Structures are given as structure tokens and as C-alpha cells.
Amino acid sequence: MLTVIGDLLADIVVLGASSLERGTDNPVTITHTRGGSAANVAAAAAPAASVRFIGRVGADAEGEALVHELERSGVEVRVQRAGRTGSIVILVDDAAERTMLTDRGAAAELRPVDPAWLEGTRWLHLPLYGFADAPSREVLRSAASWTRERNLSVSLDLSSVATMRALGREMLHGLFGHLSPTVVFANADEAALLDEFSPPAPPGTVFVIKRGNAPVQVRDPSGLTEVPVERVEDVVDTTGAGDAFAAGYIVAALRGEDPAACAGAGCASAREALLRPGAL
Numbered sequence: 001m002l003t004v005i006g007d008l009l010a011d012i013v014v015l016g017a018s019s020l021e022r023g024t025d026n027p028v029t030i031t032h033t034r035g036g037s038a039a040n041v042a043a044a045a046a047p048a049a050s051v052r053f054i055g056r057v058g059a060d061a062e063g064e065a066l067v068h069e070l071e072r073s074g075v076e077v078r079v080q081r082a083g084r085t086g087s088i089v090i091l092v093d094d095a096a097e098r099t100m101l102t103d104r105g106a107a108a109e110l111r112p113v114d115p116a117w118l119e120g121t122r123w124l125h126l127p128l129y130g131f132a133d134a135p136s137r138e139v140l141r142s143a144a145s146w147t148r149e150r151n152l153s154v155s156l157d158l159s160s161v162a163t164m165r166a167l168g169r170e171m172l173h174g175l176f177g178h179l180s181p182t183v184v185f186a187n188a189d190e191a192a193l194l195d196e197f198s199p200p201a202p203p204g205t206v207f208v209i210k211r212g213n214a215p216v217q218v219r220d221p222s223g224l225t226e227v228p229v230e231r232v233e234d235v236v237d238t239t240g241a242g243d244a245f246a247a248g249y250i251v252a253a254l255r256g257e258d259p260a261a262c263a264g265a266g267c268a269s270a271r272e273a274l275l276r277p278g279a280l
Contacts, residue, residue: 001050002250003121005143006038006130007107008055008066008079010087017091017099034069035088036107037127037159040240044247044269046074049254053077054117054143056110056136058085063106078117082106108133118146123250127243128159131167131175144179153182153253157246158190169197176201183208183253185246191217206259208266210245216263227263230271245270 015029034043042053053075057063063085071077086105090098110130118124124147131137147154156179158164164172176199183206186194191209201207209217215226248269252262 001052001120002042002045002123002125002254003052003054003118003143004038004042004045004125005054005110005113005140006127006136007036007086007104008034008039008053008057008063008070008077009036009104009107010062010066010085011035011090012087013090013092015092016094018093018095020091034066035090035240036086037129037157037243038125039066039070039075040243041125041127041157041247041250042075043070043073044240044244045251048251050120051075052117052121054079054113056080056082056106058083058106060085062087078113080106080111080113083109104129104133108136110136110139112139112142115146118143121147121152123153123155123254125155125157125246125250126179127157128163128167131171132163141175141178148180154179155183155185155246155250156181157185157242158187158194161189161193164190164193164197169199172197173199175199181205183249183259185242185249186210187242188212208249208259208263210242210270216267218259218263220259225260225263227260227267229267241270244272 011033013031017028020026038055039053042051045051053070057066057079059081063081067077067079083106086103086107089101092098124143126140130140144154180202185208188211204221207219213229213231215228218225218227245266249262249266252265
């Protein structure tokens with residue numbers, strides 16, 4: 001089973017945000033979708049694997065609706081409920097690039113989880129967003145310890161340059177040392193900052209670098225492999241594409257495929273996310 005711990009949020013996606021004029025109306029297209037990087041990965045992986053999501057939503061109707069929607073996608077959902085459900089406003093410009101205004105809400109207040117919630121896990125996936133706030137950070141660290149003690153796989157998605165900078169070099173070093181990740185996912189900007197921070201990682205860690213239309217780079221003990229990316233025309237929104245990539249990669253890894261083949265599966269999964277507004 002793939003277990004994903006992190007955010008389940010409401011996404012408010014604003015299409016047509018390239019040239020907003022201050023102080024007046026700006027006609028755009030707005031969609032409301034289920035979001036949160038961890039929930040996106042869980043939903044994208046569910047059609048092909050057994051998946052569990054662990055997180056925290058508000059004790060409100062919005063949180064209840066998000067849980068039901070994630071369950072309908074085939075994910076086993078185990079959540080705490082308290083406070084108010086978080087949300088993200090996503091401004092999408094004409095090049096389909098995103099600017100995100102994030103309020104994690106209850107997700108940032110994740111409390112220790114029952115160890116029984118982790119039983120059956122074969123692979124644990126953790127987006128870096130979950131480490132942004134101290135309460136959820138400690139829960140993720142504890143879950144990673146449980147997983148590594150059992151010699152299971154842990155993947156880390158660096159998620160956001162802003163989150164990396166907020167955590168800082170010293171904390172990222174500590175996280176890498178504690179997590180000993182099997183796989184680290186990053187985009188080109190995140191990878192550049194990671195190289196600058198140079199955190200410790202086990203010799204066997206696989207680094208997977210997504211670079212838009214350029215080939216995905218897979219850095220593993222055997223060296224550097226580049227995996228071609230099929231160009232996607234008429235991209236609507238890049239929201240969730242990285243999460244879909246991670247899901248495709250992990251599902252292939254659970255089948256026993258090598259890192260390059262896993263990256264190819266990730267690319268195929270990501271293509272679908274590029275053709276719709278909002279997350280998965």
C-alpha cells in the first residue's frame with residue numbers, strides 16, 4: 001500500500017490572471033476543486049494501486065465534502081477533524097503557470113496519528129508542504145521513522161522553492177538526515193536550490209528532476225539518465241502535474257520497475273493533469 005500524509009485542501013483556481021488591474025473588476029474563469037499535494041498524489045495513484053491518505057481537515061462542511069470526494073476517487077481516507085479546512089487560491093496566467101496563495105488551515109495542525117493508520121504501508125510519500133509548520137512536521141518525521149525502521153521506502157517531494165527557503169539549509173539538512181529518502185522529486189528550480197543547500201542523503205537515494213518539456217533527469221547510483229518528455233499542446237493548467245508525476249513514478253516503483261521506467265510512467269501520468277483546470 002502507498003500511504004500519503006499531508007494536505008487535503010480546497011483549491012480555488014483562477015484562469016486568466018495574466019494582467020490583473022488593481023482597484024477594479026477583472027473577468028476570469030474560476031473553478032473550485034479538491035486540492036492539496038498529498039491528496040493529489042493519492043487520487044492520481046488510486047486507479048492503479050492501493051492508497052491511503054492521512055491528514056487533517058476542518059470540522060466543517062467543506063472538509064466533509066473534500067473527504068467524500070477523495071474517497072470517491074478510490075482512496076482510503078483517514079483524517080482528523082478540527083478547526084477550519086484550508087484552501088489555496090491559484091492564479092493561472094496565459095502560459096498556464098501558477099501563483100499560489102496558500103492557507104493550510106487545519107492541515108497545518110495535524111496531530112500524532114494512531115500507528116494503526118500506518119499498518120500495511122509499503123511506501124510512504126511526503127510532500128515538503130507538510131513540514132512547513134511544527135505540528136504537522138513532527139507527525140511526518142514520526143511516520144518516516146516508523147517506515148524506515150521497517151526498511152520500507154520513503155519519497156519526498158520538495159514541492160516549493162518558497163517552502164524550502166522558509167525551512168532553510170539547517171532544517172533541510174536535518175530532514176534529509178532523518179528521512180533518508182529513497183526518492184526525492186524536484187522541479188528544476190527546487191533542484192538548483194537543493195544543490196546550493198547540499199543536504200546529506202543516503203548513497204542510494206534517487207533524485208528525479210522535472211524540467212518542463214525538457215527530459216526528466218534521473219540521478220541514481222548508476223549515474224544520470226534523461227527520460228524524454230512528450231510535448232503537450234494546449235496546456236490548460238499545470239496545477240497537480242507534479243503530483244500526478246509522483247503518483248505514476250511510485251506506482252511503477254511498487255511494481256518493481258527501474259528508476260528510468262518509473263520516470264516514464266510519471267511523465268505519462270502528468271500529461272493528463274495538464275489538460276484540465278485545477279488538481280486531479
